[in-house]
Amino acid sequence: MTALATFSLNKRFGGVAATQDVSLAIEEGARHALIGPNGAGKTTLINLLTGVLPPSGGRIELQGKDITALAPHQRVRRGLVRTFQINQLFAQLTPLESVTLAASESHRLGARAWQRLGANAVVRDEAADILERFRLADVMTRPTAELPYGKRRLLEVAIAIACRPRVLLLDEPVAGVPEGERAEILDSLAALPADVTVLLIEHDMDLVFSFASRISVMVGGALFAEGTGTEIAADPRVRAVYLGEGGHG
Amino acid sequence: MKASARAALQAASRWRALEFAFWLVPVAAYFLFPRHYLLLNEMAIFALFALSLDLILGYAGIISLGHAAFFGFGAYAAALFAKHIHPDPLLGLAATAAGAALFGLVSSVLILRGTDLTRLMVTLGIALITYEVAAKMAWLTGGTDGLQGVVVGPLLGRFDFDMSGRTAYLYSLATLFVLFLIARRVVHSPFGMGLKAIRDNRLRAAAIGIPVNRRLAAVNTLAATMAGMAGALLSQSTSFASLDVLAFHRSAEALLVLVIGGTGWLYGGPIGAVVFTLLHDRLAALTPQYWQFWVGAILAGLVLIGRERMRLIVRPWRWFKAKKVGE
Numbered sequence: 001m002t003a004l005a006t007f008s009l010n011k012r013f014g015g016v017a018a019t020q021d022v023s024l025a026i027e028e029g030a031r032h033a034l035i036g037p038n039g040a041g042k043t044t045l046i047n048l049l050t051g052v053l054p055p056s057g058g059r060i061e062l063q064g065k066d067i068t069a070l071a072p073h074q075r076v077r078r079g080l081v082r083t084f085q086i087n088q089l090f091a092q093l094t095p096l097e098s099v100t101l102a103a104s105e106s107h108r109l110g111a112r113a114w115q116r117l118g119a120n121a122v123v124r125d126e127a128a129d130i131l132e133r134f135r136l137a138d139v140m141t142r143p144t145a146e147l148p149y150g151k152r153r154l155l156e157v158a159i160a161i162a163c164r165p166r167v168l169l170l171d172e173p174v175a176g177v178p179e180g181e182r183a184e185i186l187d188s189l190a191a192l193p194a195d196v197t198v199l200l201i202e203h204d205m206d207l208v209f210s211f212a213s214r215i216s217v218m219v220g221g222a223l224f225a226e227g228t229g230t231e232i233a234a235d236p237r238v239r240a241v242y243l244g245e246g247g248h249g
Numbered sequence: 250m251k252a253s254a255r256a257a258l259q260a261a262s263r264w265r266a267l268e269f270a271f272w273l274v275p276v277a278a279y280f281l282f283p284r285h286y287l288l289l290n291e292m293a294i295f296a297l298f299a300l301s302l303d304l305i306l307g308y309a310g311i312i313s314l315g316h317a318a319f320f321g322f323g324a325y326a327a328a329l330f331a332k333h334i335h336p337d338p339l340l341g342l343a344a345t346a347a348g349a350a351l352f353g354l355v356s357s358v359l360i361l362r363g364t365d366l367t368r369l370m371v372t373l374g375i376a377l378i379t380y381e382v383a384a385k386m387a388w389l390t391g392g393t394d395g396l397q398g399v400v401v402g403p404l405l406g407r408f409d410f411d412m413s414g415r416t417a418y419l420y421s422l423a424t425l426f427v428l429f430l431i432a433r434r435v436v437h438s439p440f441g442m443g444l445k446a447i448r449d450n451r452l453r454a455a456a457i458g459i460p461v462n463r464r465l466a467a468v469n470t471l472a473a474t475m476a477g478m479a480g481a482l483l484s485q486s487t488s489f490a491s492l493d494v495l496a497f498h499r500s501a502e503a504l505l506v507l508v509i510g511g512t513g514w515l516y517g518g519p520i521g522a523v524v525f526t527l528l529h530d531r532l533a534a535l536t537p538q539y540w541q542f543w544v545g546a547i548l549a550g551l552v553l554i555g556r557e558r559m560r561l562i563v564r565p566w567r568w569f570k571a572k573k574v575g576e
Contacts, residue, residue: 052452071460081456081457084453084456089450089453090445096254102457104439105443110459112438113434113439113441114435115438117442124255128251137253141257159453162457
C-alpha cells in the first residue's frame with residue numbers, strides 16, 4: 001500500500017516552476033530518501049506535502065485519502081509529521097513541556113483547558129519514554145533556549161516522534177550536528193517503528209545510502225530518477241548531475 | 250524517569266508559598282486601610298483588566314492596543330443592564346460576560362490575520378470604532394455626558410454599594426480572585442501550553458497539530474470576557490459609565506501595567522496594577538498637573554534599566570555577581 005503519494009504536483013512562483021509534475025509514491029513502512037542539488041526544489045516539495053504552501057496543480061494523497069486541501073495541522077492529525085532543517089522549537093518551553101504538549105495533541109487532548117498538562121498517564125508516559133530515548137531526560141526541565149545545539153537538534157526530532165507519525169518527513173535531521181553527536185540522532189532514527197514510513201531529505205550521501213532502501217533524485221523541480229541505493233549509485237545520469245559534484249552537494 | 254517526569258509536570262502548576270502570601274495582601278489591605286476602599290477597588294479592577302490582557306499578550310503573544318474595547322463594552326453593558334433590565338449586580342455581571350464573550354469571538358476573526366504590526370493596527374481600530382460608536386449612539390449610551398441614572402441593586406440582595414466602597418472592593422476582589430483561579434488553571438492545561446507554543450513558534454505549533462487560529466480565537470474570547478467583566482465591576486461600583494472607559498489611554502495603561510509587572514506569569518497584571526495605581530495616586534497628590542510626566546519618566550527609567558538589573562537593585566546581596574548581567 002502507498003503511504004504518501006503525489007500526482008502531477010506543480011508549484012509555480014510567478015514564472016518560476018519550483019515543482020514540476022512530481023508524481024511520487026512512497027510505500028507503507030518505506031525508508032525513502034529524497035536527494036538533489038541545492039535549489040532542486042526539495043524544500044518546496046516538503047512545504048507542499050505539509051500544507052505550508054498550496055500547490056498550483058496536482059494532488060496529494062495520504063494513505064489513499066486526498067489531503068491536498070487540508071490545513072497543515074489537519075495533515076499532522078492524520079499522521080503526516082515533519083521535522084525542520086533549521087530547528088523550529090518552543091524557546092521558552094522545556095523539552096518535557098514541548099514533548100508532552102505534542103503527545104497531548106496527538107491524543108486529541110490539546111484543547112483541554114481544565115486539566116493539568118500531563119494529567120493523562122498515557123500521554124505523560126509516552127513523553128517520558130521519548131525524552132529518555134532521545135537522551136533528553138537530564139535536561140528536560142530546562143528552557144529549550146538554554147540547551148546546547150546537539151540537544152536542541154534531538155528535541156527537534158523528539159517533538160515530531162511525540163506526534164505519533166504514520167509518515168515522517170525528516171528535513172536534514174543531522175544538519176549542523178558535529179560528527180561525534182550524530183550517533184544519538186541516527187540511533188533514534190534507526191529505532192523508529194518499522195510501520196512508520198520515513199521520507200528523508202538529506203545532503204549527506206553516507207547517511208542516505210545507509211538509511212534508505214529507496215532513493216528519489218530531484219533536479220530542477222522535477223523527479224529525475226528513482227531506485228534502490230545501488231541503482232542510484234550506479235546511474236550515470238545521477239552521477240553526472242549530482243554525485244559528480246563531489247558527493248556532498 | 251516516568252516518576253520524575255510526572256513530578257516535574259505536577260510541580261509546574263503547584264501553588265507556591267509566595268502565591269499564598271500574595272493573596273493575603275489584599276485581604277490584609279481590607280483591614281488595614283478601611284478609608285481607602287475606593288482606591289483598592291480601582292486596583293482590583295485594573296488588576297483584572299491587565300490579567301485579561303496578559304492572557305493574550307503574555308501567553309498567546311498577541312499584542313493589542315485596543316483591549317479597552319472589551320473593558321468599555323463591559324462597562325456599558327453592565328450599566329445598561331442595571332438601568333433597563335435588572336438591577337442585580339451578579340446577574341448583570343453574568344450577562345456582561347456573555348456579551349463580552351460574543352464580542353471577543355467576533356473580533357477574533359479580525360486579529361487572526363496578518364503580522365504583529367497589522368494586528369496592532371486592527372486592535373487599535375477596533376477600540377477606536379467602539380469608542381466612536383458609543384459616542385454616536387447617545388440615545389443609548391448618553392454620549393459624551395455619560396450614562397446616568399444607573400441604579401445597581403445590593404450585592405446578593407443584602408450588601409449595598411455604599412459610599413466607602415467597601416462592598417465594591419470585596420465584590421471586585423472576589424471576582425478577580427475567582428477569574429484568576431480560572432486563568433491559572435487554564436494556563437497550566439494542555440490548552441495553555443499550546444498557547445505558549447503558538448507564542449514561541451507558530452509554524453511549529455501548527456506542525457505538531459495545533460489548530461492555531463481556533464486556539465487564538467478561544468483565548469481572545471476568554472480575555473475579552475474577563476476584560477468585559479472588569480468593565481462591569483467599574484460601572485457597577487460607580488453606578489456610571491462614560492466614554493472614558495473606552496478611551497485609548499486605558500488600553501495603553503494596561504500594556505504599561507504589564508511592562509511593570511511582566512508578562513506570561515499571571516501575577517504581572519495584579520502587581521503592575523497595584524504599582525501603577527499607587528504611582529498614579531501618589532504622584533497626582535504631589536503634582537496634580539504633572540503626574541503623567543513622572544509616570545512616564547519612571548516607566549522610561551524602568552525600561553532603560555531593564556528588569557534583570559532591576560532584580561539586582563532590589564537584591565543587593567547579589568551585587569557581586571552583577572558582572573553576569575548584560576552579557
